[in-house]
Amino acid sequence: MKPVYFCARCGEELSRTVEECPHCGYCPKSIAWRTGVGALIFGGALTLVSPPVGLLGVFAGSLAICGSYLLSPAE
Numbered sequence: 842m843k844p845v846y847f848c849a850r851c852g853e854e855l856s857r858t859v860e861e862c863p864h865c866g867y868c869p870k871s872i873a874w875r876t877g878v879g880a881l882i883f884g885g886a887l888t889l890v891s892p893p894v895g896l897l898g899v900f901a902g903s904l905a906i907c908g909s910y911l912l913s914p915a916e
């Protein structure tokens with residue numbers, strides 16, 4: 842079976858190897874990933890200043906990164 846999925850925004854067929862849709866540039870996986878990484882870095886820095894708030898940011902970032910994997914449909 843050909844490993845393909847469809848763009849959530851424009852509905853065009855995508856290869857699983859592409860980072861974002863070549864038709865409209867949309868990529869929910871990389872958006873969630875970048876948000877998660879940003880929250881992780883921000884949370885990590887904030888942990889030095891305010892551990893409860895920083896750990897919450899790290900936790901939210903981890904969730905977003907996990908979510909970005911879940912957004913990728915099963916083959």
Ligand SMILES: [Zn+2]
Pocket residue numbers: 848849850851852853862863864865866867
């Ligand atoms: Zn698209």
